[in-house]
Amino acid sequence: MKVALLCDVDQTVYHVGDEAIASASARRLRERGHEVLRISRLEKFGPAGERPDPSFPALVFPWELERRAAYLGEIRRVLDGDVGALPRGDKLHAFVDRLREADALVIGGGGALTSRYGWLLDERLATALVARSLGLPVVLSGQSLGPELTPQDRDRIRELLDLCTLVGLRDAHSVRLARQIAPEHPAILHTLDDAIGLVPVNGSDPDGPAGPAGSVGPAGTEGSAPGDGTGALSVTLGADGDPFPREDYVRVLAAVVDGLAARTCADVELLPHMADPDTGGADLAIHEELAALLTVPARVLPIETDTAAVARTQRAAWVVSTRFHPVVLGALGGAGVLALPLNRYGASRMDGALANMGVGGGTVPLAALWDPAARAPSALVEPVLDALVAGREAERERLEAARGPVLAAAEEWWDRIDAVLRGADDAAGLPDPRGAGLPREARWPAELEASLAPFVPPLHRGRPRAVPPEVSIVMRTQRRPLMLDRAVQDVLGQSRQDWELLVVDDAGDAAAVDAVLDRHREEAAGRLAVVHRTASEGMEAASNAGLTATSAPLIAVHDDDDTWHPTFLQEAAAHLAEHPARDAVVVRTLVVHEHETEDGFVEDGVHVSWPEVTGVRLVDYLEINRHTPIAMLHRRAIHEAVGLFDESLPVVGDYAFHLALLERAEVGFLERPLAHWRQRPRATGSGGNSITTRRDEHVAFDAVLRERHLRSWTRDHGLGLPLYLTHSTGTMLQRSEDRLVEELHSLHEELRATREELAEVREKVARLDALSLGARAVRRLRGRRER
Structure with missing residues (x-):
């Protein structure tokens, strides 16, 4: 079968996580005998610089709400038979023609379905609408939903889910939300992130690269090689730190990285997951700022291909990240991961990623490590780092034990996709895989968790805990x-x-x-x-x-x-x-x-x-x-x-x-x-x-x-002062008004005089123009006589 695969790839700014999802998804489809027709942005092709073949451009939507809503409406009209709703040169028509080549559509992960990135939601919905109009089965895989959704976007998601025969969501929070939005859908399942398994890790492939060093001690032990990432402290920061002040954001992360490096003696690598391969920016820019503040040496790495960056992250002993995919990949590799979500959107995804590996309440919102009054790191930085290091060995054992079931669950999910693409009736009686089905174990000591609780949403805490409202x-x-x-x-x-x-x-x-x-x-x-x-x-x-x-x-x-x-x-x-x-x-x-x-x-x-x-x-x-x-x-x-x-x-x-x-x-x-x-x-x-x-x-x-x-006031003090102030204020206002009237009268006279002068100038110009025209006419007559 020929399967069209939609992922957020081949953009000007290279995104390691999205590219890894596309690469792993395409590989799994090919391993199951399918030909992959990639749908992408086709803007730039990353550090490798090669266009995937075969591929064709996605239905890229404008960012502005009204424009993208209008475009979605026009696409609906075309699919309903009003071909003239969009000009023949619009990209939709070529898109429909290319999608006719496919036998099915898989909408892959990357760019969660949320109002934060509403244009991506509209793009996925429009693509699914086209596919169903052509009679193609549609599968949604490895997505997150929300949690930021307008009521209108909830309606769009409901429509998208109903168009899909099979839906796989990569965290429990998204599954709950999807089942709330589309309670009658028969096949909404809890899966895993589709980038899992792109690069073999220790324990999953006997010929794969060595796993993480993992020990707390000088880098270079346990067979690490300089520059290969083994035993390293891998750091990935999102580009601007919003909603935190940028300077504070970098200052807090510098304290975290310095503190963890001092405790572990690990080599610090700043590994970008988003940047333009040619001009840099994004993660690379913030990494340069972080490196300037660190007291320990740090390597600022360039943007690498998805396979290289994934391998480096999975080999690391420690991962510190405000981005999502380093958390997913670091935990899979058995690293000590410090996930620092910046907002509600990040917290939901990161908590889900760690929960899939059996880690309960594992994130630390960056807000907990920030003291806004002092514009500095908070007192919680030290206890968090102490707990992270102290629990390292036990957690590594749990992560390594989880790796096999997680990788197996990922392959089982793609077996299920393959069955649906080949026509299996997967709409009734499906067991819910719940990721890999691993039980969650609370990560942090109870005392530390209590200190973090004011900054952690209740659903993301490792233990049920009531926090008195402040x-x-x-x-x-x-x-x-x-x-x-x-x-x-x-x-x-x-x-x-x-x-x-x-x-x-x-x-x-x-x-x-x-x-x-x-x-x-x-x-x-x-x-x-x-x-x-x-x-x-x-x-x-x-x-x-x-x-x-x-x-x-x-x-x-x-x-x-x-x-x-x-x-x-x-x-x-x-x-x-x-x-x-x-x-x-x-x-x-x-x-x-x-x-x-x-x-x-x-x-x-x-x-x-x-x-x-x-x-x-x-x-x-x-x-x-x-x-x-x-x-x-x-x-x-x-x-x-x-x-x-x-x-x-x-x-x-x-x-x-x-x-x-x-x-x-x-x-x-x-x-x-x-x-x-x-x-x-x-x-x-x-x-x-x-x-x-x-x-x-x-x-x-x-x-x-x-x-x-x-x-x-007057009951206690009498009318004297208000009476005086009223009279004085009134007198001052009257004087001010008189002065304003005089000034306006003066300006009026000046304006009248200016207008008269302007009229005289215009009259002189008109006379000069008339004389000039007469002179030109005389010259033309003379010229004719001479000829």
Whole structure:
């Protein structure tokens, strides 16, 4: 059979993991007697520089949401018979013709199916739609799903899964999500990453290269050869460290690598997994920065072919990585792997990779090793490295024991794919392989795991552990399910995980709210609750309902239409811990203009809110409210002094609370823009912002708030000072107005004079043009007479 294989390969920036998936998948198909027709980007062909043959270009989608949604719609129309929906020169038509050559389609791993990379999801869906229109069976192999998914992308994934006869997902988190999205699908199975087995490792092939040195001691022992990676400490960093400040990211990793090298005496190799083979950049650039900070010698390696890089990683004794595939490959080789996920997306994939090898709760989120207040490595770096080294021998034995079953499970999975491609009915009664079926064993000592727990999502902990919430998050919502879904995921994506989230449904659609929350309850693992109010009494009453139903010492109000930077909670809480005299902290805010489409939210522009503000001062807030709730974290104890939110002040209750807070407390300020105040200027009704849709109420109740404070002051101090200030201010304003009128009158006279002068100039120019035309006419007449 001829099998078309789609993987994210042959891109300008070479990606070792994706290329390894494609190489291993193609090899396994050929070993089972199939001819492989590779679908790829065809932009550049890596360090080897050779185009795979046969191959043809993928249906590459644009990145922008509206453009890719439009292109997917046009492809659907063409496949439904409207050939003219796309011009004949569009790549789709040639793609369909080439796919006709195939007997089946396998969509391989690389580029997880997530809204983070939504264009890849659309590309896979479009490719599957074309294949099914041609009557080809479709298999999805070695993917991860989410966890970041918009409701619209969940629908696309449901459609893609339904198009596939067989679905293999490489971690338990993805399997749970897929079965939630497509509960009726008969063949969604837990498999492994498809790069496993590309290069033989010790124990899997008697003629393969030697396994890792593995011992804690000087490099070069146990038969290692200089430069072959054996016994090395292999380090791979993602290119920019987002969401952490780049300098802090490199500084933390330098402390980790220096500390591990000092404990093991291993040779440090900085091995890139993404870079342009010709111009470098990406991992290579960050590795150069890391090498400059290290106190130990380090080799900065160039980007290598997938087989060379995989072999080097599998030979290493130690692997430190913020990327996914070095974790997969290092664990398979038996290395001591320190997996440092940067975000929710990375944590899900890395935890799944280690769990497939029987390692439970094995990741250490980089957030746990970062002290944002000091902009330095945290106190947890040393105990993590000590535990990693202390558990090395026992863990190596477990990994080596797991290697055989894992490699066997990978081959069994491809036997199953082969059977489906050859027409076997694999849609009913399939046993679930659950990867290699290995039981998980908690990796870290209980005391260390407890210290890491505030930064580790509950599903990724090695032991069931309840962590008391440090932050109560109150989320007000009313009839905006799409925004609510985004906001809940925003909280799930925070680098600090010791929170409780209470959603206050302010007399909205209870069923719609519950449907959103039910999608995320398993991941939230007991940290998510809801209060359904049957009558709406305003945003302030909703906030108070949330406050009274929660108990954590820190409080944040997170409206359903706003978002945080992923490190908001961590940085704000660290600031308050560093400054116990401060009762709140406000962060710089970005105003994000967006509009809602049927395919999701589209950002139109971003600017800094109040860029001139460098602190939180009462004198500034007397004029106007300088921040929205999304920008502040405050201590619950302050409510004992100022009370709850004033429910008699609709739409300005937050402002009233800010004024009361600043009268009594010191408030810190963080320069990093960690809050996103999302505005939809063109939206009306529930889709808009109250500052625009309820502008008249803002003006009216702002006046009520100011009147109250003025009356309170005059009751105690009389009318004298306000009367004087009002008169003086009025007089000054009148004088300023008079001066402005005089200046405007003067400018008007200057403008009138300028216009008159300009008219005279134009008249002179016109006369000169007429004279010039006359002169040219005379010359032409003379010329004719002379001829």
